[in-house]
Amino acid sequence: MGEVSNKSLATLLVVAIVVSLGGTFISLNRLSSLGRVPLITGFQTTGEVNVSITEVTTISAPEAIIWFGEGTVAAGTDAELWSNGTKINWNNASSWMPDPAYTGEGSENKSEDFIVIENTGNVHLNISVYTEKNASEYLCDNLAGPTFVACDTVAEYKYWSLENETGSCDSDHVEGTVGSPTSFIGNGTQPRQQVCGSLRSAAENDTVRLYVYLKIPEEVTGSKTDTLTFNSAKSGAQD
């Protein structure tokens, strides 16, 4: 095979350049007719990114223990126990709080005790509570006759809620106060009783407290148990 002359190489180069430019011109011309863009320009198009954020209404109870301990009502009186620390006419055989037999969550010594509900979701939540028992059903359950009547007249089972962090729950939307707690109605699931009308979801202010107040007549004896059910639903206020 003979050597290719410089003239031939130059001719091939010119042909290659012409073919390349011509092809580019034709391609862009066709693309422009599709996208209605000016001739000889880079081609681009627009796109959409759709993201749907799932709404989550999760709650947790990092402080789920209120422990009043064991004790007796002072003779001739009715005892009052406030879970924020006040006890009246109450002779406690064991420590005030917490349960001495329990060493887990909430077992540390403290002057008050309360339940904490945390909004771990991503929307503001309406937090409500309900219980099967009212004061009489909770405290006088094992009594009968005149003793029951005496207990039923005096017994009280109440709660109040409070922001656990500043701004976590609009103050108008908490329930009761330490000076005026709200009675548990009992009756199971209905009606729900408000804890926080709009518990915020931001991590820095997403918790609410619930305290309990008991008035225990002298007639009361035995172990007392109850279950509080805390319910979450998306709040109407999301600002």
Add this chain to the structure above:
Amino acid sequence: MKGYLRYVIITLFLLSVIPAVSAIGLAARSMWVKMDYVPNLEFTQTYQIITTSDYTQDYTLYVTGGLGQYITIEPDQFKDIVPGSDPYFTVSLKLPEGLDKEVSPGIHQIRIGVKETVSSSGGKGIGLLTSSEAIIDVRFLYPGKYLTAKLNVKDVEVNKPANFKINVYNGGKEDINSVRAKIEVYDSNGNKVAMAYTEEKSLKSNAEDTLHAQLSTEGLKSGEYKAVATVYYDMKELKTNEAKFKIGSLEIWIIDYTKEVPAGKINPFDIEIESRWNNQIQNVYAIVTIGRRTFQTPSTNIAPWEKKTITGYFDATNMGVGEYDAEIILYFGDNTAKELGKVTITKPEEVMLMPVITPTTTLLVIIIILLVIADIIYLVYSKKHKTYKEELEMLKMQMKTKQRKGK
């Protein structure tokens, strides 16, 4: 019986031991769905149960609300759900044709809930359960024209216009041709002080809109006011809610205060204040810092536009003479007023011991003087009496001596 009961120990397991964090949640594209009823309405959404408790348990699903019978859930049972498995279920709603003739108009709410079943362990009392609910609202339109209205207004500065907004919604099946409103403004004593009118609009069935009105507040004093609107629509009318608003801001001025106090004692400290508000302000008090000492005045109420002096007590014992920085912070409602200045502590006041003449003192002095005079008289008298007796005795002696010599 009671004596025995006194010694019976009551154990209150209100909320006892819970082995792990109690928690539950639901997740979906929308946790509160709102829709309008149409015949044969169908809606389907998938929900996920968020199982953040750390123990295996069953979960209960439930539905509440009058339209719950039209809900189907698949699957409807969740047993032995291990932590973190986060199972799904699908909710389907299918409303039959003609249901709007059977149910009352308005919003019918359906709640789909999931609840824990294990609240505690260890057999020591019972604890806390959590549940979470999704909401579906179905709106049924009222026959004819049905208007709801809500009045809103924001606080304004003095002499700046107040902008009223009335959100109106036609929840009826018929369109409203004309809707407009009159707004009346009342002061804290219930006197009507101003009126404003909105524009006129039409409002289609199941549509909402906003009516606007602007009110000049010139001539109205700072204070709290309330407004109520009457909305007129197609020969009908309704009253809205009362909307409270403020003109200006809650304000009290610090006019003057005690500038000098003597050292070495507890001094009254006066602060003269003036209300710049059209309503009574309660729980007004000041915290005063002079040098490094702080004291608080008692709280008081102040009437509208009243000037008043509140007094605290400043302990200037052991403080040197001189000029001190003073800070007075006046607290009222959620507001404060601050005044910075100087207070001079002067030399201690000299105590002048002035004789105090009382009737008792006068009487005592007179008695003492009389006693002294009596003593003097007695002494003089007794001395003279003694001299006379002695002279008499001497005469008797001389006479006896002469008689003996004569014999």
